[in-house]
Amino acid sequence: MQKEVKEKSRYAVVASVQLPSVSDVEFEASLNELRELAKTLGYEVVRTFVQKRSGFDMTAYLGLGKRQEIRDFVNHESEEIDTKPNDWDIDTLLVDHEISPSQARNLELEVGCEVMDRTMVILEIFHRNARSRAARAQVEIARLGYMAPRLREAAKLAGPQGRQRSGEGGRGAGESHTELDRRKIRDRIAELQQEIIAMDVERNTQRARRQERQGLAVVALVGYTNAGKSTLMRALTGSEVLVANKLFATLDTTVRALHPESVPRVLVSDTVGFIKNLPHGLVASFKSTLDEALDASLLLHVIDASDPGFERQLEVTNEVLEEIGANIVPRIRVFNKIDHVGDATAQAEREATLRAKYPDCVVMSARRPDDVAKLHQTIVAFFQQDLIEAELFLPWTAQQLRGEIYASCQVLEERSDTEGAFFRIRGEPGSIKSLREQVSEM
Numbered sequence: 001m002q003k004e005v006k007e008k009s010r011y012a013v014v015a016s017v018q019l020p021s022v023s024d025v026e027f028e029a030s031l032n033e034l035r036e037l038a039k040t041l042g043y044e045v046v047r048t049f050v051q052k053r054s055g056f057d058m059t060a061y062l063g064l065g066k067r068q069e070i071r072d073f074v075n076h077e078s079e080e081i082d083t084k085p086n087d088w089d090i091d092t093l094l095v096d097h098e099i100s101p102s103q104a105r106n107l108e109l110e111v112g113c114e115v116m117d118r119t120m121v122i123l124e125i126f127h128r129n130a131r132s133r134a135a136r137a138q139v140e141i142a143r144l145g146y147m148a149p150r151l152r153e154a155a156k157l158a159g160p161q162g163r164q165r166s167g168e169g170g171r172g173a174g175e176s177h178t179e180l181d182r183r184k185i186r187d188r189i190a191e192l193q194q195e196i197i198a199m200d201v202e203r204n205t206q207r208a209r210r211q212e213r214q215g216l217a218v219v220a221l222v223g224y225t226n227a228g229k230s231t232l233m234r235a236l237t238g239s240e241v242l243v244a245n246k247l248f249a250t251l252d253t254t255v256r257a258l259h260p261e262s263v264p265r266v267l268v269s270d271t272v273g274f275i276k277n278l279p280h281g282l283v284a285s286f287k288s289t290l291d292e293a294l295d296a297s298l299l300l301h302v303i304d305a306s307d308p309g310f311e312r313q314l315e316v317t318n319e320v321l322e323e324i325g326a327n328i329v330p331r332i333r334v335f336n337k338i339d340h341v342g343d344a345t346a347q348a349e350r351e352a353t354l355r356a357k358y359p360d361c362v363v364m365s366a367r368r369p370d371d372v373a374k375l376h377q378t379i380v381a382f383f384q385q386d387l388i389e390a391e392l393f394l395p396w397t398a399q400q401l402r403g404e405i406y407a408s409c410q411v412l413e414e415r416s417d418t419e420g421a422f423f424r425i426r427g428e429p430g431s432i433k434s435l436r437e438q439v440s441e442m
Contacts, residue, residue: 011088012043015062015070016096018052029309030276034096036226037121041128043092047073060106061099070111092116098277101150118277119146134199137192144185144192151178151185217266217383219258220296220329222321224313225273227304228336232366233270236376262380263387263410264428269296274317293326298382301333305350305363306340332378333358339365384410387426392435395420398442405435 014034018027027050035045051066060067071077074090090113098119099107108115116124123146126139221229233239237256258266271290293299301317303310314333321327335358341350351363362378364371389412394401396419405411409427416422425432 010043010091011046012038012092012094013047013049013070013073013090014038014045014094014096015049015066016051017056017062018050020052020054025308026312029307030096033276034094034118034121037118037125038094040125041121043094045094046088046090049073056097056099056103059103060110061095061097061103062107067107067110074112094118094121104150122275122278134196134203137196137199141189141192141196144189148182148185151181217264217298218269218296219266219298219300219379220269220271220293221300221302222271222290222293222326223274223302223317224304224307225275227273227302227307228366229270229273229302232300232302232334232336232372232375233268235366235369235372236379237268258376258379260376262383263408263426264383264431266379266383274313274320276313276316290320290324290326293321293329294324296326296329298379299326299329299331300379301331303333303335304340305335305338305354310335330382332382333361334375335361335363336366338363339367384426386428388429388432389424389426390432392423392425392432392439393420394423394439395442398439401435401438401442404438408435 014031016027016031016034018024031048031050035048038045049062049066049070051062053063057063062070070093074093092114093107093111093116095104095107095115095117097117099117104115104117123139123143126135127143130136130139221233223229233254233256236258238259239256255267255269258268271293299321301314303314307313318327321329335351335354338347338351341347354361354363362375364375366372387410392405394405398420402421405423405425408431409423409425411423411425413424414421
């Protein structure tokens with residue numbers, strides 16, 4: 001039997017510059033998020049280096065002293081090495097800002113390991129997790145746009161060899177390898193953009209067809225990544241959707257039916273999570289994954305009640321939803337993870353504070369069945385507010401419609417006599433009208 005080979009752990013260090021305009025709370029929240037992103041990529045972060053500066057070092061992002069400190073740590077010359085395993089090696093330095101190609105290259109040469117800035121980290125995660133054609137195309141465009149200026153930097157470092165002519169002869173005989181690569185990138189981006197335009201047309205057609213259907217109720221989960229949306233999705237639908245303690249565990253929309261099913265039948269969709277400082281090149285990709293929110297009749301804005309920076313996240317979510325035109329969709333704020341706040345007293349205090357500021361909010365934990373049941377009732381109540389009650393007589397000769405009555409309406413009462421069955425039902429006006437027309441035709 002072949003032995004399973006255990007994947008070697010990958011170790012990383014994180015570094016960030018705190019500018020005067022950034023508060024300690026905001027700075028630490030961003031660092032925590034980068035560490036979570038690192039975990040998603042499979043890194044174990046063993047140390048975080050921070051530096052307060054009035055601005056970034058133009059040559060290598062960090063100041064000279066901090067670069068030397070990281071170099072000593074990476075090369076096992078730091079006194080702190082004794083606290084770490086004997087076989088560990090730092091693979092990567094993760095930087096909590098987007099830095100220029102020259103800054104990244106200089107920093108890499110000085111500290112002695114690969115450097116990934118925040119943008120590159122997020123791009124890599126999106127690349128690994130994109131599943132649909134649209135998501136993959138959008139992510140590839142962002143990656144290619146990120147690579148283009150870095151090719152120029154690589155060509156500078158390569159010297160004359162990196163500027164060899166692809167043709168033979170004198171002036172104008174050919175292009176440099178770098179110019180060829182950049183032209184290929186431009187052509188590929190143009191090709192992908194045409195594919196996306198075609199996919200947008202197809203998606204709009206599908207949306208129009210969905211909107212033509214009667215009785216389709218859709219609720220979409222929106223909010224920051226790692227706010228517990230996927231856990232809540234699984235709790236509401238009883239489905240085995242992917243739940244991982246990772247940022248961007250999935251980028252593609254998942255749709256499942258609310259469970260137990262209700263009248264009308266409600267579909268629940270989980271959209272991609274928001275994140276701080278999303279790379280500019282990914283904004284279009286990110287917003288395209290939120291299209292599901294435009295199809296929804298109700299949004300559940302899921303917020304991490306235990307996150308001290310949730311108010312800024314709430315504002316960003318509101319801004320993005322407004323930009324894509326989803327701000328007109330009715331919304332319920334769901335403060336999740338209340339069980340992560342502290343003991344029972346701390347939870348009660350946080351809940352009271354949240355309810356005072358957001359009177360119509362739901363405060364809960366997706367891991368508490370009673371809380372999930374209450375949210376389920378709230379969702380069903382929203383979709384039942386426009387339902388009407390009616391009576392329907394179904395003769396024994398039309399009993400084949402019995403299943404459709406139970407499927408499309410809530411049966412409040414059923415009684416029968418020698419002629420047939422009487423139903424007192426609650427349902428959408430269109431569904432009840434359709435049932436009556438079918439009975440009359442029989």
